[in-house]
Amino acid sequence: MIAIDWGTSSFRAYRLDATGSVLDKRSAALGILHVEGGRFAQALQSQVQDWIEAGEQPIVMSGMIGSRQGWVEAPYVPCPAGLEAIAGAMKEVQWLGRRGFIAPGLSTRDGDGVPDVMRGEETQILGVLDSLPASGALICLPGTHSKWVEVKDRRIVHFATHMTGEVFAVLREHSILGRMMSGAATDADWFDAGVQRAQQSSSLLHHLFGVRARGLFGELPEGAAASYLSGILIGHELASARSGERPVYLLGSSELAGWYQRALRQVGQACIALDPDAAVRGLFILANRLTGR
């Protein structure tokens, strides 16, 4: 089969054998925003023509490819939702006699009735269900828009998104804080100081100005300011999202996941790292469900 993780900015393709092992993989800067005029079939063939001609099927996709801006919209499935509901809401695309299947995203509503959405993460979670206790687990997926997901009895029950990564990026690039920063967020001590700052009273909006004031007073080196800001933002996310006694399952392969692990440890939160190749595994499970295997 062919598994495609197709997001806003990147395209990742995997050729899998009947046991789900990866035979080959490819990636390209062919996210849905970079595919002109909706020519998704052509984009897909440009990347994996040879696999298709070799007879690999089915082709299963997840991520923003199923959004309104993607190939075909696969509407959000409301939580709670597990494998059956997600597989049942997949959308089929056909071209030149070939067939592809696109996974839907999920939606939920929080205590205030405000909606929340994910697209792509649901497939990753399908890929790790076997590693989670049936009694329930809280999963954190760090990212531009971090997700905190409650799973119980093999279903995604609820989730909450935090705009942490994007807020970091816009403050870094476009606010007065960015002007006092140089380099990337790589200073562990200052990251820790930011996490600690976030655990204390007062609001994020005040803590952000503190970054500026510490800089003005020569108490925050330029090369450390991005790390301090990152720690403050992730620390505020943890203060709101973490769950007391229960361990947090962390799902992410990026360097960012390492920073989350560090922050969780600092606030005394047990943390279990999950297999970061969960997306491929989730697509394999969806493919098996579709073909009745």
Add this chain to the structure above:
Amino acid sequence: MIAIDWGTSSFRAYRLDATGSVLDKRSAALGILHVEGGRFAQALQSQVQDWIEAGEQPIVMSGMIGSRQGWVEAPYVPCPAGLEAIAGAMKEVQWLGRRGFIAPGLSTRDGDGVPDVMRGEETQILGVLDSLPASGALICLPGTHSKWVEVKDRRIVHFATHMTGEVFAVLREHSILGRMMSGAATDADWFDAGVQRAQQSSSLLHHLFGVRARGLFGELPEGAAASYLSGILIGHELASARSGERPVYLLGSSELAGWYQRALRQVGQACIALDPDAAVRGLFILANRLTGR
């Protein structure tokens, strides 16, 4: 005398009589960032040459003109500080036989030992001291960087800055939230909805993503999204900064101050509006102190 409120982006000059009444006023887009090569004396004369030639003195200035990027740095005075400490730390500038005086900013440290700064607001507060109870008052000065200031016995005891206005601007201009917004933040009902949202549990970072999700679900009109975002941010500032039973004194002339008044009312916080021309009054009081009147 001549009173100058000289900030980062704007220049405001007032000619005052011996009682502090404004005889004339002028303003220009001649903030310190727009004065090339440190030619502050020339910039000042270009605006008020005729007043100086008419013999007006002293010339008293406050705002970013006293910062490291300004005419002469008037270092931050640590809190607590009142009229005496502020007047005592003013810096004199001389050019062509003329003299001007520049007010310092103030600094403080919060419970975590993190510094905070203001520059310009201290002069506004000197201008309203007579309207405040000696027993103590909490003043809110809305703005790009909002200030919440504790005053007691005619001295500024402590303050905290919130980066609310700047965070709104960068999210509006540069984040995914901005793409789903049209128009200015003028919708009162959606502003109220944002303030209410901020009073509920969970973090600002989650509430921000809710703006996006409500838009995706067609539950937030494009023309209302900026108002909702503004309400969320100001609501989070109030949740952190307001002070239970005591009324909040509100100091600001901008439209923004009206939104703060509305938000304070919504969260059940008594609010007293102060004279928004406080900066001129504060400069007049400083001038009198300097000349021994």
